[in-house]
Amino acid sequence: MANLVMQDDDNAPMTFLFYASIFLVLVASISSQEENKHHECSKPFSCGLLSIYYPFWGGSRPSYCASNHLFKLNCEGNQNSTIQLGSATFQVLHFDPAQYTVKMVRTRLVYDNCSSSAVTNNSVDSNLFSYLNVKNITIYYGCPYSLISNSTRSFPCKEDGHMGAFYGDPATMKVQDCEGPRIEVQVGQELDPAGGIEGLNQALSKGFEVHLISEAQVQHCLECILSNGTCGANDDSQFLCFCPNGSEGLDCSPPHRDKWNWKRKVVIGVGAAVMSAIAVGLGFYIYYGRQKKKNYLHAVTSSVLRNSKGILHSSSLEDSEKGSKYFGVHFFTYGELEEATNFFDPKRELGDGGFGKVYFGKLHDGRLVAVKRMYENSLKIEQFVNEVEILTGLHHQNLVSLYGCTPRHSRELMLVYEYVPNGTVADHLHGQRAKPGTLPWHIRMNIAIxxxxxxxxxxxxxIIHRDVKTNNILLDNHFSVKVADFGLSRLFPTHATHISTAPQGTPGYVDPEYHEYYHLTDKSDVYSFGVVLIELVSSMHAVDISRRRHEINLSNMAIKKIQSGALHEIVDPTLGFDSDFKVRKMINAVAELAFQCLQSSKDARPSMAEVLDRLEDIRSDGKCKSKHEVLDISEDDSALLKNEPPPPSPDSNLVTISTPPNVV
Incomplete structure (x- = not known):
């Protein structure tokens, strides 16, 4: 077994870097508090409901992170989120971050106590909320029970059985005989609360929905998020967008993005001087550390693969059960993750992928995580080691972060990732979160880019991802992308033209050239990304056996529609293709780019760098283009796309309709 303990000669660069980092932190501390608003408002509120952002505040989120200072969420028993509005308390049952709607229910009320001191109104200030699919029910108290006893919408009062209450339509009763107070309550439009007090309470317990903010605020917040800002408000509840550089406004687009204050200039100036001093030490440290990390991962791979269950009884890493960290890989104990997931509670299961089940968890330090519990066989163990090796060397804002894993001799092999709360792109296009109009074209363009x-x-x-698909593209609450699931990924040998390996991947996304010749290249990811682009345009499944035989594979169908000038037949009708010229032009250009990505021959496909350049040109409407021209394939340019026949359909005969989302 390789010696994995760092020697004394490692300490010099580590110590140097440590003190240099401390110095930079002290210099950076002169930044103003305003610059932290972007960071503070990026922190979610979690209590029963998970990762709640704007328009709420509460917990570690300051009041300026909400659309209104009254929108404070309180945490009861670490499981219920409540909001206090005047004298009334409401439990928040559900929050939809895409629509900014909330379902809530009034708490701690007994409606069959008819005394005026016990009866309070259930309605919400219309200046704070607007009701959604709600109907009002009026309850009349102090009615002679002899008059209402035959009604299914009445009940006796607790304190006086001769008196009662009636609720519903006053036109059907002589409500003038009711001497007590009257209140309005709200229930869902589809609910019928008939059945006395039990029926009323049952209907009320299901809650009612309201819109939290105005359409103007929704638009402002969306523009803010897309410009890399976070949403909030000033003391007068007027919308503000907090930018990463400390500026405030309606969005973080230029000139706000370039508005640096003098304190930031000081930080950068001093930082540049310090960085020049640590460059030599850093270079030495990286080189030396990579050599040791390479030896370490090789040792782990060899020893893990020798044991089909990933369990070794003797090890030089016994102290890793205490949560050690080796070369950037943090080791969690089995007990830590068992506690974080409430003993792998089935209610916390996020998904069941090809390599294991994924559970939601919360660590002792408050971090929300997704824990992948690997299935026990040698192939999955190899994927486990592969994913750890790849992810520990990657740092990108659009890649899911690996927080750590269990050590190789643990009771079970598990990977721990950052929790990404808003589901997958597949969920929003054609899955459980799909709703017409909730994923407009500009957000889909941002997802693609x-x-x-x-x-x-x-x-x-x-690195070749090898399993690019909408189920592996996660979204946060701001609809920013986190690409996940690197179990199939491969490190690509330098200067190699391809890797010979048996095809693996998801039906509908597999590169036909890879499928036929076993030649894996970076252009295989390009092909899969082309399928993702068509999904973003059409909102259709990549594979659907309910479609006609030659249209089971979305890639085949899209190529034929494009070649025949019938792209409009597969475009999601909610995107405005027929009504918005700018959207139509962009969709045409994206479809043409997807067509190029889906070519049978890898040599006919663009590189991912070229794809990214083209997408950015399309989004900017050609204003920033330098290499490409944006073509409108809806007209004569469609003839340019007929030079090559559509690729074969290697997956069209597979029975699988779709695969479960690989959450991470």
Missing amino acids: ETASALVYLHASD
């Missing part, structure tokens, strides 16, 4: 950026970074790092 951020995914392409992540793949460009991987290819520049000599």
Whole structure:
């Protein structure tokens, strides 16, 4: 077994870097508090509900992170999120970050106590919320029970059985005989609360929905998020966009993006001087550390693969059960992850992928995580080691972060990732989160560009993802991309033209040339990304056996529609293709780019860097283009796309309709 303990000669560069880092932190501390608003408002509120951002505040989120200072969430028993509005308390049952709607229910009320002191109104200030699919029900108290006893919408009062309450339509009763108070309550439009007090309470317990913010605020917040800002408000509840550089406004686009204050200039000036001093030490440290990390990962791979269950009874890493960290890989104990996931509670299961089940968890330090519990066989153990080796060397804003794993001799092999709360792109296109109009074209363009950026970074790092698909593109609450699931990824040998390996991947996304010749290249990811682009345009599944035989594979169908000038037949009708000329032009250009990515021959496909350049040109409407022309394939240019026949359909005869989302 290789010696994995760092020797004394490692300490010099480590010590030097440590003190240099401390110095930079002290210099950076002169930045103003305003610059931290972007960071503070990026912190979620989690209590029962997970990762709640704007328009709420509470917990570690300051009040300026909300659209209104009244929108404070309180945490009860670490499981219920409540909001206090005047004298009324409401439990928040569900929050939809895409629509900014919330379902809530009034708490701690007993409606069959008819005394005026016990009865309070359930309505919400219309200046704070607007109701959504809600109907009002009026409850009349102090009615002679003899008059209402035959109604299914009445109940006796607790304190006086001769008196009662009636609820519903006052036109059907002589409500003038009711001497007590009257209140309005809200229930869902589809609910019928007939059945006395039990029926009323059952209907009320399901809660009602409201819009939290105005359409103007929704638009402002969306523009803010897309410009890399975070949403908030001033003391008068007027919308503000907090930018990473400390500026405030309606968005973080230029000139806000370039508005550096003098304190930041001081930080950067001093930092540049310090960085020149640590460059030599850093270079030495990286070189030396990589050599040791390479030896370490090789040793782990060899020893893990010798044991089909990943369990070794003797090891030089016994102290790793205490949460050690070796060359950037943090080791979690089995007990830590068992506790974090509430003993792998089935209710916390996020998904069941090809390599194992994924659970939601919360660590002792408060971090929300996704824990992948690997299946026990030698192939999955190899994927485990492969994913650890690849992810520990990657750092990109659009790649999911690996927090650590269990050591190789642990009871089970598990990977721990950052938790990405807003599901997958597949969920929003044609899955459980799909709703018409909730994923407009400009957000889909942003998803395409951020995914392409992540793949460009991987290819520049000599890594092929090999399983690019919408189920592996995660979204945060701001609809920013986190590409995940590197179990199939391969390190690409320098100067190699391809890797010979048996085809692996997901039906509908597999490169036909790779499928036929076993030649894996970075252009295989380009092909898969072309399928993702068509999904973003069409909102259709990559493989669907309910479609006609020659249209089972979305890539085949898209190529034929493009070649025949019938792209409009597969475009998602909610995107505005027929009504918005700018959207139509962009969709045409993206479809043409997807067509190029889906060519049978890898040599006919662009590189991911070229794809990213083209997407950025399309989004800017050609204003920043330098290498490409944006073509409108809806007209004569469609003839340019007929030079090569559509690729074969290697997956069209597979029975699988779709695969479960690989959450990470």
